[in-house]
Amino acid sequence: MKNYIFDLDNTLYSPEKDVLKEIDRRINIFMHSKLNLKNVNELRKYYRDNYGTTLLGLMKHHGTNPRDYLDFVHDIEYEKLLDKDENLISVLGSIEGKKIIFTNGSYMHAVNTLTCLGVIDMFDNIFSIENYIEYPKPFEPSYDKVIKALQILPEESLYFEDSKRNLNAAKKFNFKTALVWDRDEDFDYSFDTIYDIIQLKDAEVNVG
Numbered sequence: 001m002k003n004y005i006f007d008l009d010n011t012l013y014s015p016e017k018d019v020l021k022e023i024d025r026r027i028n029i030f031m032h033s034k035l036n037l038k039n040v041n042e043l044r045k046y047y048r049d050n051y052g053t054t055l056l057g058l059m060k061h062h063g064t065n066p067r068d069y070l071d072f073v074h075d076i077e078y079e080k081l082l083d084k085d086e087n088l089i090s091v092l093g094s095i096e097g098k099k100i101i102f103t104n105g106s107y108m109h110a111v112n113t114l115t116c117l118g119v120i121d122m123f124d125n126i127f128s129i130e131n132y133i134e135y136p137k138p139f140e141p142s143y144d145k146v147i148k149a150l151q152i153l154p155e156e157s158l159y160f161e162d163s164k165r166n167l168n169a170a171k172k173f174n175f176k177t178a179l180v181w182d183r184d185e186d187f188d189y190s191f192d193t194i195y196d197i198i199q200l201k202d203a204e205v206n207v208g
């Protein structure tokens with residue numbers, strides 16, 4: 001494999017961490033306090049189902065400025081939520097090839113998260129929501145954009161995700177797929193934790 005593409009949240013750290021819970025809390029505050037919206041949970045579900053992200057729903061229905069939203073919802077205490085992860089550092093270090101972050105979070109969210117985990121210097125690129133705000137994962141233009149912008153061939157790229165929906169979309173582009181923190185035979189690989197991808201080091205990474 002030439003390229004290793006990683007989702008960020010609940011992929012590079014355990015889904016048991018409270019990062020997304022904190023962001024969720026901030027999204028609810030944004031919708032309640034800044035936009036005076038009621039039925040926030042229902043609205044969020046509707047937006048996610050129809051547009052992929054809450055942000056896109058808010059942009060379409062309430063004229064929300066994406067920068068304001070992204071800065072507000074990612075204003076969380078990273079150093080309280082995440083620690084430097086020596087195990088992750090050594091696992092990522094064992095994988096040779098270009099390493100890319102592909103996230104529906106903001107660029108600064110990725111930088112802050114990777115910095116707290118101690119792995120910011122291990123990535124060649126961060127491809128964040130600012131690059132495909134109108135078509136977040138799992139919509140096809142986001143995959144198209146990452147392929148074109150970074151000039152990668154999906155067949156030479158292994159993509160790690162905690163989201164089956166996002167991985168299934170990637171399959172259509174012929175990415176090799178790896179589910180993490182879960183098991184499912186629908187994908188080329190699946191791993192109980194992100195640390196288990198160390199097994200790739202010994203296996204001939206030549207799937208499909």
Ligand SMILES: [Mg+2]
Pocket residue numbers: 007008009010011161162163
């Ligand atoms: Mg994720």
